C-alpha cells in the first residue's frame with residue numbers, strides 16, 4: 213500500500229504506478245479527499261517497499277499481509293480520511309444507505325407469465341429489485357436446471373423477459389452467473405450480476421464478472437469462513453470494481469441429527485463484515501432457513517442486526533414452484549415482512565455505527 217503525500221503531483225502518481233507495473237503487479241488508485249492511496253494487486257514480495265518509499269511524492273509504503281485489503285476499512289480510511297461505508301447505486305436504488313433494500317422474485321424463472329405475475333406482485337408488496345434464476349445450481353442433474361440449460365436461445369429469451377419485467381414494473385434486475393461463458397450474455401440484460409454460494413471460490417469467474425463494471429451480488433459459500441468470503445470478493449475489486457454487495461446465506465449446520473433448517477444463518481457475519489469492510493452486506497433468509505415459516509423471523513433478525521437489505525424468494529402459489537417450493541413465500545407475506553422490517557430498520561439505524569468504533 214503506497215500512501216502519497218497530500219501535495220503529490222499527477223506525474224509522481226503516474227511514476228509510482230509505472231514502477232508497480234514494471235514488477236508485474238497492478239495498481240488500485242484511490243483518490244480521496246485528503247490524499248491518494250495506491251493499493252498493490254499481485255504478489256507483493258516481488259517489489260521492494262524500501263525502494264517505493266524513496267520515490268518522489270511518496271509519504272509511506274507498507275506491505276499489507278492480510279488476504280484482503282482493498283475492501284478493508286483501514287484502506288478506505290487512509291484515502292477518505294473518515295469512516296465511511298460504500299453505497300452501491302443501482303439506478304435510483306442505494307444499497308448500503310439508511311434504508312433497507314428488498315430483492316424479491318422467484319427462485320427460477322419458469323415462464324414469461326409466471327415471471328410477470330410475480331414481478332407485478334412483489335413490486336406492489338414494496339420490493340426494490342427483481343430476482344429470477346435462469347441458470348440454476350442444482351444438486352441433481354435430473355431436476356429442473358433453469359431455462360438457461362435448455363440452450364442459448366432459451367437463455368436469451370428468459371433474460372429478455374427478466375429485462376422487460378424490470379422495465380415494465382420499474383425494478384432493476386438480477387440473475388446468477390454460473391460460468392465464465394455466461395458473463396457477457398447475462399451482462400447484456402441485467403443490472404446486477406449474482407455470484408452464487410457454490411461459485412464463491414471460482415477466481416476466474418470472479419475476475420470476469422468484476423471486469424464487466426456492473427454491481428455484483430456476492431454470496432458466501434456455505435462452507436466458507438468470513439475471511440475466505442472477504443478474500444474472494446477481493447478478486448472482483450482487483451478488477452477495479454468496488455460495487456459489491458456481500459450476501460450472507462447460511463453455512464453448513466454442525467452436529468448429528470436434525471438441524472431443522474437447510475443451513476445455519478450466521479448473522480454474526482453481518483456486524484463482523486461491517487467492521488472489516490466498507491462494503492454493504494445483505495441477508496438471504498430463504499436459502500438459509502429453507503422453510504417458509506421461518507422467513508419472517510429471520511428477516512426481522514437480519515434487519516435488526518443491521519443488514520442493508522434482504523433477498524427473498526417469492527411465488528404467488530409457493531407449492532407450485534419448480535425449485536425451492538418449501539421456502540417460497542407469497543407476495544402478501546413479503547409485504548408484511550417489508551413493512552415490519554422498515555419499522556425495525558428505523559429503530560436500529562441510530563445504533564448501527566455504535567459498535568464499529570475501534
Ligand code: PEP
Nearest residue numbers: 345408409410431461499
Ligand atoms: C439463489 O439465490 O438462487 C441461490 C441458488 O442461492 P445460493 O447460491 O445462496 O444457494
Ligand code: MN
Nearest residue numbers: 319525535536
Ligand atoms: Mn432458490
